[in-house]
Amino acid sequence: MAPPVSSRIVTIPNILSLFRLLLIPVFLVLLLLGHLGWALLLIAVSAVTDFVDGYVARHFNQISRLGQLLDPAADRLFILATLLGLGWVGVLPWWLVAVIVARDVLLLVLGVVLANHRFGPLPVHHLGKMGTFAILFAMPVLLAAAAFPDLAAVALPLGWAAAIWGVFLYWWAGVAYILQAGRMIHELRVAPASASDTVDR
Known part of the structure; x- marks a missing residue:
């Protein structure tokens, strides 16, 4: 049986997805300024929060309609930003x-x-x-x-x-x-x- 999908906005998974979205410009600034180690750390943080928000959503019944849009959007935008940023700095x-x-x-x-x-x-x-x-x-x-x-x-x-x-x-x-x-x-x-x-x- 599929888990229920709520219309809630403020959930832990949604907050984590929003946090990943906010990391994107920070990641790009660090990358373009040459702080590659810190940029690498943000990739790791993004990956961890992605895992955590999926785990929390599934195991604590916090799947929401907003989350179903926000989570993949955060993932795709972070991947796109990473690709473009790494291309820009020559990696x-x-x-x-x-x-x-x-x-x-x-x-x-x-x-x-x-x-x-x-x-x-x-x-x-x-x-x-x-x-x-x-x-x-x-x-x-x-x-x-x-x-x-x-x-x-x-x-x-x-x-x-x-x-x-x-x-x-x-x-x-x-x-x-x-x-x-x-x-x-x-x-x-x-x-x-x-x-x-x-x-x-």
């Missing part, structure tokens, strides 16, 4: 940033197309989850390599391996979403024709 190459952002833009367009056909959002694919996890792992590891050069010999190959694998899975999931959406739209268009043939007979 990530711009081509890698573009490849990751392009996939998200593609899914945004796909969501609009599905909404126009009266479909809701597609369920999250396990490939997408694994790809997102790999990318989220790669970004702080690569930032750690830049912030602490003594770690670079280990952190750089580890971060790049995770980033490349994550991008591969990210786009593999994107292709799976496109194919699934194509089948759904095709079935929607075929259904009226099938119904019409049945009536004619």
